[in-house]
Amino acid sequence: MTKTGSDRPQKDTLQTGCITLHEISWEKFSVIDSTLADISAIRSIYLDGVLEIMTPLSEEYEHLKSTIGLLLEAYLREKNIRFYVRGSATLGSQALGGRKEPDESYNLETRKTIPDLVIEVIITSGSIDILEIYRRLRVPEVWIWRGGNLEVYSLGESQYQPGENSRLLPDLDLKLFTECVRRNDQYDAVNAFIQAIRQQN
Template identity: 55%
Template sequence: MVVAIYKTELNTGRALLSNVTWDTLEKLDADLAETGARLTYLDGYLEIMTPLSDAHEEPKKTLGLLLEIYMLMRNIRFYTRGSTTIGMKELGARKEPDDSYSLGTRKSVPDLAIEVTVTSGGIDTLEIYRRVGVREVWFWEDGVISVYCLRSTGYELVSKSELLPELDLRLIEFYSRMADQYDALNAFMKLLM
C-alpha cells in the first residue's frame, strides 16, 4: 500500500492524501472513529479534516436550526440526517455532509446537503454529491448561501432553493450571521408567525 500526502494545511487541520484505496479508507475511518476527524473520499483522494472549529460548528448549527424552524412553521415534513456518511465503494465517493435532510419521506440519499465552508480547496464535493444523487446542495460561506441543483449534466448554481422555493435565503443568511444564536432563532421564528 502506497499512500502519498498530496497536500497538508497544518493551520486548518486538513490533509489531502492520494492513492488511497477504499480498504485503506475504511481502516482509517475505524482508526480515527473517536477523534472527530471527517473523511471525504473521491477516486483515490482522501481528505482528512480535524478538529472542526467553532467557526465551523456554530454557523452550521444555527443554519440547521433556522432551516428546521422554517420547515416546522410551514408544515413541511422533513427528516434530518445530520452528518450521516453517504456514498459507497462502487461510486468511488464518500462524504459526511455538515447537515442533510430528506423532505417528505425518509430516504437513503438526502434531498438536501448543507456544507459550511471555512477553508477552500480539497476534494470536489459537488462531484461526490452528484454521484450519490443529492438533489440540492447549499454552501454557506461567510454568511452567504450558494445553492446548487442537480441536473442531468451536473450541478447548476441557482438563485433560490427548488426544494423550498418559498424560502427567502437572504433572511436565512441574515439570521445566520447574528452574533447571538438564541436571539437569531427567536427573531426568525417571530417573523414566520
C-alpha cells in the same frame, strides 16, 4: 499526479486543519477511516483516490452548522412541511468512488435512502469537489455556507446549477435566512427569523 515509486501516499497540507493524501485505494482509506473513527473532532472525505482529513472542527463551524439547522427546521415547522433529520450519516460507497459525512442532511415529506437536502459549512477549504460526491449520489440540493454567504446548488440532468433560490423550498427568503445565520446570537437569530416568516404570511 505522477507516482513516486514509493508505497507511501503522497501528502499535501493545504491549510491548517486540512491534510490531503493522494493515491489512496478504497481499502487503504477504510483502514485509515477505521483508525480515526474514535476521534470525534476529525472528518474524512474520499473521492477517486484522494483522501482529505479535516481537523479540528472549530467552535465557529459548530455554531454555523447548528444555526443553519435550527433556522431551516424553524421554517419547515412554520410552513407545516414534514421533514426528517438525517444528520451526518455517512454517504457514499466504493462503487461510487467517494464517501463523505454531510454536516447536516434532511429528507422532506418522506423518509428516503438519499437526503433531499445536504448542508455543508466550509471553514477550511480542501481540493476535493464535494459536489461531485453528491452528484453521484443524486442528492437533489446542496447548500454550502462559505465566506459568510449561502450558496445553493440544485441538481439538473447531469450537474449542479447554482441559483439564488431553493428549488426544494421556493418560497424561502434566502436573503433573510442568510442575514439570520450571520447574527451573533443564535437564540435571537431563530426568534427574529420566525417573527419575520409570520409577518410574511
